[in-house]
Amino acid sequence: MLAQLIAFGVEGLISDDVEVGTGTVTAGADQTAVLAAQTASGGTTSGLPIDAPVVKKPFDPSDRAPYAIDFTVHLADDETIAELRRITMSASGAAVGVQIDTDPVRPPLIDTGGKKAEAWLIVDDAFQANAAFSGAGIQVGISFLIRTSADPYREYERTIIVVVRQG
Amino acid sequence: MKATVDNGSRRRLQIGGVFDGFCGLSRGVIAFTPNRFDKRPDQARVALIDDEAIRLSDIKPDAGGRSYTARFEVLE
Numbered sequence: 001m002l003a004q005l006i007a008f009g010v011e012g013l014i015s016d017d018v019e020v021g022t023g024t025v026t027a028g029a030d031q032t033a034v035l036a037a038q039t040a041s042g043g044t045t046s047g048l049p050i051d052a053p054v055v056k057k058p059f060d061p062s063d064r065a066p067y068a069i070d071f072t073v074h075l076a077d078d079e080t081i082a083e084l085r086r087i088t089m090s091a092s093g094a095a096v097g098v099q100i101d102t103d104p105v106r107p108p109l110i111d112t113g114g115k116k117a118e119a120w121l122i123v124d125d126a127f128q129a130n131a132a133f134s135g136a137g138i139q140v141g142i143s144f145l146i147r148t149s150a151d152p153y154r155e156y157e158r159t160i161i162v163v164v165r166q167g
Numbered sequence: 168m169k170a171t172v173d174n175g176s177r178r179r180l181q182i183g184g185v186f187d188g189f190c191g192l193s194r195g196v197i198a199f200t201p202n203r204f205d206k207r208p209d210q211a212r213v214a215l216i217d218d219e220a221i222r223l224s225d226i227k228p229d230a231g232g233r234s235y236t237a238r239f240e241v242l243e
Contacts, residue, residue, distance in 0.1 A: 017169040047196055047227055047236025086171045091198035091236055092229060094175030095191025108170050119172075132200065136231050 020084045021107040025118040027068035030057040032116065033160035034070040048090060048141045052159040060167035061123040061133045064101065068111075068118040069144050069160050079150050080114025086145040086157075087119050093140030097127030098164055100142065117144050121162065137165020182214040182223070190216070200234045208235045213242070 025032070033053040055067055071081060087100050087108055100108075101120035109118040119142060132138045145157040175193030180186060182199070184206030190199040197216070201208050209226045220242040228235050 015171060015173045018172050020168045020170045047198060047229065083168060084170045086173065088173040089175050089193060091175055091191040091193040091196040092234060093191065094177060094193050095189070095198040095200075095234070099174045100172045102172050102174075108172070132234070138234060139230050 016102050018102050019104065019107055021109045023109055023112060025066065025068045025109055025111045025116050027066040027118050028057070031055055031066060032068040032070055035073050035158055037073055047092065048139060048161055049159045052141060052161050054139070054161040054163065058137065058163040058165050058167065059098075059121055061098075061128050061130070061164060063167075064106070064120065064122050066106070066109075066118050066120045067142065067160065067162055068116050069142075069158060070116045071146060071156065071158070072115045074156050074158075075115060075148060076150070079148050079154075081110050081117055081146045082149040082153065083147040084108055084110055084117050084144065085147055085155070086143075088143040088145075090141035090143070090159075092138055093142075093164070096130050096132045096138065096164075097124030098122075098140050099124060114149070117146060119144070123164070133164055133166050135165070137163050139163055178216050179218075180214060180216050182208075182211045185211050186214075192216075196236050196238055198229075198234055198236045211237075214239070 033055045101122045106120040139161050141159045143159040148154045177189045178192050180190035185208050186199045190197045221239040223237045226237040
C-alpha cells in the first residue's frame with residue numbers, strides 16, 4: 001500500500017476532510033443497512049466484502065440522497081458512535097463517478113441515538129448516462145470507519161452496498 | 168469533528184487483451200469493465216496504470232459479471 005501511495009501520490013487521491021454533523025439521520029429504513037452479527041469467512045465473491053448488507057432502495061444516478069448504516073449489533077447498550085473517522089467509496093463507484101457528497105449542506109452525520117451514521121451520495125454529471133447504470137446497474141460499496149465511546153475506544157469499519165441503476 | 172471522505176480516483180489502465188481506458192481506484196483496488204476480449208480477465212497478471220507496471224491479483228467479477236475488481240502492487 002505504501003508503495004502505491006508513493007507511486008501515485010497522495011495528491012492523486014480524491015480525499016477531503018469534511019465536518020461531521022450530529023442529528024437525526026434522514027435516510028429512511030429502505031436506505032439504511034442494518035449490520036448483522038458476522039461469522040468468520042474467508043475471501044469475497046467480488047471486490048466487496050462478502051457479508052456487506054445491500055441497502056434495499058437503489059440509487060438513481062440523478063438522485064442526491066442519504067444512505068445510512070446501523071452499527072447497533074457491534075455496540076454495547078451504553079456505547080455509541082463517538083467519531084465518524086473515514087468514509088470510503090469503492091473502486092467500482094470511483095470508476096463511474098459515484099461519490100460521497102462533500103457539500104457542507106449535506107454533511108456526514110452521526111445519529112442522535114449514537115448507533116447510526118449517514119452519508120449522502122451523488123453521481124458526477126459527466127457519468128449520468130453511463131452504460132453501467134442500465135439494466136441491473138452496479139453495486140458500489142461505501143465503507144464507514146467509526147470510533148466508539150467505549151474506554152478504551154473500539155474502532156469498526158464496515159461496508160454497505162448500494163445498487164446504482166437507472167430508476 | 169471531521170471525517171476523511173475518500174472518493175477514490177480514476178486512472179488510466181491498460182491490461183493487454185482485456186482493457187484500455189480509465190478504471191476506478193480505491194485503497195489498493197481497481198475496478199474496470201473489460202473492453203478488449205482477447206483474453207479472460209482473470210488470466211491477466213500484469214498491467215500498466217498511469218504507465219507504471221503493476222502486478223494484478225485477486226481478480227474477481229462483480230455481482231453482475233460485467234465489471235471486475237483486482238488488487239495490485241507496483242512492480243519496482
